[in-house]
Amino acid sequence: MAEVCAVIASTHHPFYYRASTAVGDDRPPFADAWVEKIERFRETLTAARPDVLVMVGSDHFHQLWLDNMPQFLVGKAPAYDANWYNEEREFGLPRFHLAGEEQLSEHILRQGLDAGFDLAFSNELRIDHSITCPIITLRPEADLPIVPIYTNIFAPPLPQPKRFVQLGREIRAMVESWPSDQRVAIIGTGHLSLELGGPRQFGPQGPDPEFDRKAVDWIANGDLTGCLGEVTLDSLHLPGNATHGFMDFMLMMGVAGDGVKADHVDSLDLFHTMEAYFTWYPGGDPR
Amino acid sequence: MSKYLLDKFLYTVDRDPELVERYREDPEGLVAWWEAEMANKILNVLAEERSTWLAFTEEERRALVEHDHVTLFSMGAHPFLTLTLFIAMFERDHGPLEYQKAYGAALAGFSHPYPDIST
Numbered sequence: 001m002a003e004v005c006a007v008i009a010s011t012h013h014p015f016y017y018r019a020s021t022a023v024g025d026d027r028p029p030f031a032d033a034w035v036e037k038i039e040r041f042r043e044t045l046t047a048a049r050p051d052v053l054v055m056v057g058s059d060h061f062h063q064l065w066l067d068n069m070p071q072f073l074v075g076k077a078p079a080y081d082a083n084w085y086n087e088e089r090e091f092g093l094p095r096f097h098l099a100g101e102e103q104l105s106e107h108i109l110r111q112g113l114d115a116g117f118d119l120a121f122s123n124e125l126r127i128d129h130s131i132t133c134p135i136i137t138l139r140p141e142a143d144l145p146i147v148p149i150y151t152n153i154f155a156p157p158l159p160q161p162k163r164f165v166q167l168g169r170e171i172r173a174m175v176e177s178w179p180s181d182q183r184v185a186i187i188g189t190g191h192l193s194l195e196l197g198g199p200r201q202f203g204p205q206g207p208d209p210e211f212d213r214k215a216v217d218w219i220a221n222g223d224l225t226g227c228l229g230e231v232t233l234d235s236l237h238l239p240g241n242a243t244h245g246f247m248d249f250m251l252m253m254g255v256a257g258d259g260v261k262a263d264h265v266d267s268l269d270l271f272h273t274m275e276a277y278f279t280w281y282p283g284g285d286p287r
Numbered sequence: 288m289s290k291y292l293l294d295k296f297l298y299t300v301d302r303d304p305e306l307v308e309r310y311r312e313d314p315e316g317l318v319a320w321w322e323a324e325m326a327n328k329i330l331n332v333l334a335e336e337r338s339t340w341l342a343f344t345e346e347e348r349r350a351l352v353e354h355d356h357v358t359l360f361s362m363g364a365h366p367f368l369t370l371t372l373f374i375a376m377f378e379r380d381h382g383p384l385e386y387q388k389a390y391g392a393a394l395a396g397f398s399h400p401y402p403d404i405s406t
Contacts, residue, residue, distance in 0.1 A: 066406055156405040197366025199394040202387040
């Protein structure tokens with residue numbers, strides 16, 4: 001069976017690419033510290049020697065739209081083009097072409113449907129920065145086949161937080177039951193407190209540093225009991241109007257396992273939002 | 288009132304570079320064209336198989352024509368869509384992050400709960 005060689009949860013900051021490649025007067029003062037943290041984070045994936053990446057993210061109204069909105073969707077295609085005109089325009093993101101691991105997509109769809117998750121699928125999916133940001137930070141060679149999984153954290157009505165956790169647990173089990181000798185890293189990205197298009201956006205820190213501190217503790221300690229005890233669809237409005245992206249972190253806590261402490265924990269207080277990076281090694285730390 | 292139709296406007300304009308420029312330069316003309324040609328076009332469906340029932344209210348039309356992001360927020364238009372499109376149109380006229388901060392400051396009168404964005 002396949003081995004889960006790493007579980008990785010991260011924020012996806014679309015400004016990283018531009019900040020990290022800027023030079024001279026264009027280079028922001030925090031860029032060097034940010035790059036240093038990302039390079040350490042990247043090493044946690046490299047050390048796991050993955051063959052395949054399962055990548056959990058959320059389409060930001062690019063291909064998925066309100067006339068036909070899935071809650072959870074699995075890509076099943078031999079290839080994925082990536083990034084969109086408005087991401088090039090606003091963030092300077094480059095375009096990508098990534099190979100797909102169709103056999104694992106097929107396995108996840110079948111097993112997920114049989115386990116009670118009515119997963120939608122796509123045979124032609126152009127992916128966005130929720131998945132390409134971790135490619136840029138963790139695997140800039142973009143040389144591994146992927147299985148993209150999209151969640152709806154964006155267009156209410158949304159699934160309950162516990163459903164994200166349940167799906168995360170199921171993704172872990174499904175990858176581990178894939179009849180293959182491949183080493184699979186499961187990578188998911190979301191947000192801590194975040195405000196977009198509201199009065200608290202683009203402040204000197206994220207909109208709710210207290211929520212961020214608690215969230216980092218929940219994730220680092222795998223504290224699903226504490227997290228599920230406090231987080232509801234209603235409560236996530238309070239830290240910032242885009243904080244429902246935190247449910248993708250909760251999904252990744254489900255993948256990592258209840259009570260399992262992360263082997264790598266790091267964060268960076270930036271303007272607008274806090275960055276946070278976590279890696280678990282289910283089979284032991286290879287570093 | 289149709290939050291869905293406001294979001295559809297913001298979404299279809301934001302993803303098309305030509306429409307972004309037309310909306311910046313001639314908002315009244317672009318909104319009129321969009322409502323006539325696009326409001327009832329089901330995306331990914333042939334043009335003749337269009338919807339028949341979607342139209343802006345006068346207040347929605349005015350908010351779009353006036354580039355009034357505060358009123359769009361109050362109506363429950365999706366804040367991500369509004370922000371992304373308005374940055375595309377107006378960031379170029381300002382210094383780094385200046386537009387984004389002013390955009391947020393203009394919304395300072397809102398406190399929790401924010402207007403519902405469910406469609």
